[in-house]
Amino acid sequence: MPMTLAVSRRALGVDSLVVGCAFLSSEEDAVAIVKEALAAGVVEFDVAPLYGKGVMEKRLGKAIGALPESEAARVRVTTKAGRLLREQVHNDFS
Numbered sequence: 001m002p003m004t005l006a007v008s009r010r011a012l013g014v015d016s017l018v019v020g021c022a023f024l025s026s027e028e029d030a031v032a033i034v035k036e037a038l039a040a041g042v043v044e045f046d047v048a049p050l051y052g053k054g055v056m057e058k059r060l061g062k063a064i065g066a067l068p069e070s071e072a073a074r075v076r077v078t079t080k081a082g083r084l085l086r087e088q089v090h091n092d093f094s
Helices: 027-039 055-065
Strands: 018-020 044-046 076-078 083-085 089-091
Touching: 018 027, 027 055
Parallel strands: 018 044, 044 076
Antiparallel strands: 083 089
8 A cells, every 4th residue: 555645745845746657566556546646635647658668657547547537637647758669669759
């Protein structure tokens, strides 16, 4: 089970927090992390095709898809552009 997000933005002196999704160990953990983040007011998640060769994007997508529509609508996902996963990583900034 993920650690509780008990630290406030005010205590950290920042305007917003982003959950990094490079290491979502399972779909179940991804769901729990997304739900806990939303409960703590954190709505932004960072992911990339290179995180687990696309696995983390899929896990994050399934976690968001498991939320009620009103909760899923609050989520913002940032990702990296310009790198495509095929058999190897290819740069394509078109």
